[in-house]
Amino acid sequence: MARKTGSHSEITGPRVRAAAERLFARQGYAAVSMRKIAAEVGVQAGALYLYTKDKQALLFDMMDAHMVALLDAWQELDPGGDPMMRLEALVRFHIRFHMERQDAVFIAYMELRNLTPDNYVAITARRKAYEQVVEGILSDGKASGAFAVEDAHLSAMAVIAMLTGVNTWYREGGRLSLERVEEIYWDMVRKSLVG
Amino acid sequence: MARKTGSHSEITGPRVRAAAERLFARQGYAAVSMRKIAAEVGVQAGALYLYTKDKQALLFDMMDAHMVALLDAWQELDPGGDPMMRLEALVRFHIRFHMERQDAVFIAYMELRNLTPDNYVAITARRKAYEQVVEGILSDGKASGAFAVEDAHLSAMAVIAMLTGVNTWYREGGRLSLERVEEIYWDMVRKSLVG
Numbered sequence: 437m438a439r440k441t442g443s444h445s446e447i448t449g450p451r452v453r454a455a456a457e458r459l460f461a462r463q464g465y466a467a468v469s470m471r472k473i474a475a476e477v478g479v480q481a482g483a484l485y486l487y488t489k490d491k492q493a494l495l496f497d498m499m500d501a502h503m504v505a506l507l508d509a510w511q512e513l514d515p516g517g518d519p520m521m522r523l524e525a526l527v528r529f530h531i532r533f534h535m536e537r538q539d540a541v542f543i544a545y546m547e548l549r550n551l552t553p554d555n556y557v558a559i560t561a562r563r564k565a566y567e568q569v570v571e572g573i574l575s576d577g578k579a580s581g582a583f584a585v586e587d588a589h590l591s592a593m594a595v596i597a598m599l600t601g602v603n604t605w606y607r608e609g610g611r612l613s614l615e616r617v618e619e620i621y622w623d624m625v626r627k628s629l630v631g
Numbered sequence: 632m633a634r635k636t637g638s639h640s641e642i643t644g645p646r647v648r649a650a651a652e653r654l655f656a657r658q659g660y661a662a663v664s665m666r667k668i669a670a671e672v673g674v675q676a677g678a679l680y681l682y683t684k685d686k687q688a689l690l691f692d693m694m695d696a697h698m699v700a701l702l703d704a705w706q707e708l709d710p711g712g713d714p715m716m717r718l719e720a721l722v723r724f725h726i727r728f729h730m731e732r733q734d735a736v737f738i739a740y741m742e743l744r745n746l747t748p749d750n751y752v753a754i755t756a757r758r759k760a761y762e763q764v765v766e767g768i769l770s771d772g773k774a775s776g777a778f779a780v781e782d783a784h785l786s787a788m789a790v791i792a793m794l795t796g797v798n799t800w801y802r803e804g805g806r807l808s809l810e811r812v813e814e815i816y817w818d819m820v821r822k823s824l825v826g
Contacts, residue, residue, distance in 0.1 A: 462744060463661055464659040464660070464661050464662065464741075465659070466658055466659050466661065466662030467659065467661030467662050545799070546659075546741050549657060586815050586818070587807070587815060590807065590812065590815055590816075591815070591819065593796065593797075593799075593800045594793050594796065594816060594819055595793075596796070597792055597793050597795070597796020597797075597799065598789050598790075598792050598793040598796070600792070600796075601788065601789065601791070601792020601793070601795075601796070602788075602792075604740070604788075604792065605788045612782070612785065617785065620781050620782060620785055620786075621785075621789060623781070624786065624789055624823040624824070625823070627822050627823045627824075627825070628819040628820070628822050628823035629819070629822075630822070
């Protein structure tokens with residue numbers, strides 16, 4: 437079923453996605469029915485199908501939108517040029533972007549297993565595109581002599597995991613401001629990559 | 632119900648835990664019933680209760696055993712003394728230990744949300760104990776001048792996330808041996824912590 441346009445679905449659409457994201461993150465995709473999502477939004481189950489084909493489409497759209505937003509936001513922010521400056525911008529961006537989307541990040545990792553094969557391939561391609569952004573900066577920095585990485589791909593994966601890990605332990609109002617965390621992480625990442 | 636001893640449950644127990652771990656990792660705790668676990672083991676649902684009180688006890692025991700095994704294995708291996716040597720041993724140990732237990736690691740992260748409050752507190756304490764092992768090595772190294780870490784706790788969290796991240800991308804038979812990955816990760820970790 438094609439996605440309907442018009443005032444009703446334009447209002448309901450974002451609410452459906454928000455409710456599904458909240459429920460998937462708390463209970464897991466497999467445990468959440470379309471009926472449960474409808475109840476959370478406060479509409480009849482049938483009304484959901486004005487917005488989405490089925491639960492799988494809802495999961496895929498959510499995960500795809502998350503990755504597209506990540507890639508677009510970085511493209512917008514990327515200063516270009518000097519790899520060291522680009523990597524610092526990326527480190528700070530990555531931490532902020534992911535901290536602001538805890539549920540989406542959790543789902544992006546946890547629900548890969550629940551994607552259909554075609555959807556899995558599509559999401560994996562988006563993930564690879566982001567990994568290649570980081571790897572590209574490291575490769576450029578290796579070529580320019582700014583970085584002493586042995587394997588740009590492996591170092592990119594190490595950096596991404598370290599940065600996304602902030603989501604698992606950082607709590608607002610805790611001992612350190614997010615800005616301070618960014619500073620210290622950037623210092624660690626930079627040192628890990630230079631000679 | 633107390634856990635029964637004897638030949639029947641001693642054979643079934645490990646099979647129940649293995650089946651539950653496999654199913655929880657693939658489908659998620661919420662989507663897996665005791666009946667499903669029994670079918671995977673090849674016993675009647677009632678037989679599961681000879682081994683475990685309920686599904687929550689199964690999840691808790693699994694997560695607790697994973698953390699206890701991690702702490703015990705490190706205690707066994709810890710060379711003591713020089714913080715740099717201890718950290719190198721820990722980095723290599725952490726990568727190997729987690730790579731050998733992909734399902735348990737996935738569940739340890741993903742199913743925290745499905746623990747009862749008391750069980751959550753208990754598992755969190757185990758996790759903190761391991762974080763403190765890493766933090767302790769970094770603090771010792773800071774005191775001895777081996778490491779230039781600003782915040783030992785934060786650096787410990789960064790290192791742990793980076794190392795556990797190997798699970799999400801490393802594939803056996805791929806471009807790099809796990810030994811080579813250990814080498815490069817240790818090099819990155821070491822550099823990220825020195826002056």
